Amino acid sequence: MTTRRPPAPPQSLQEPGRALWKSVVREYVLEPHHLAVLEQACNARDRVNEAQAAISEQGSYIVGRFGPKAHPALAVETANRTLMARLLRELGLDLEAPATSRPPTRWR
Numbered sequence: 782m783t784t785r786r787p788p789a790p791p792q793s794l795q796e797p798g799r800a801l802w803k804s805v806v807r808e809y810v811l812e813p814h815h816l817a818v819l820e821q822a823c824n825a826r827d828r829v830n831e832a833q834a835a836i837s838e839q840g841s842y843i844v845g846r847f848g849p850k851a852h853p854a855l856a857v858e859t860a861n862r863t864l865m866a867r868l869l870r871e872l873g874l875d876l877e878a879p880a881t882s883r884p885p886t887r888w889r
Contacts (some may be wrong), residue, residue, distance in 0.1 A: 785810065791820055797830040798823035805874065815872055822868035826862040832858035 787806035790799040803813075803825045811819060825870045832854040 788816060790823070794820075794823050795827045795830065798827040801826045805872075808872060809872075811872070812873050818868055818871055822872075825865035827857055828861040829865065832861065865868065 787803070790802035794802060802819060804818075805806055807818055835854040836852055836858065839852060839854075841855060843852050844850075
């Protein structure tokens, strides 16, 4: 019996991305093209972490030339959260069939 050894995370990943990589490859066997998608999702996770650190340090709002404005890292965080979710969805890791549900109704 051979034991499958999960692929090591890419060196470019930081700790949050490495943790995501390890959790996915521990549970799933991925093809090389899927590993490339996973790497991009892990990179997005790292960007989310960097943006969160900047927001924690500097606050959600900064003073710009025309007064207070939203911290630019808020947009980076949102964009990378969305990207990470889409890339993970693209991998199709949720292979269970969705629970059957009835269409919404106005009448109970």
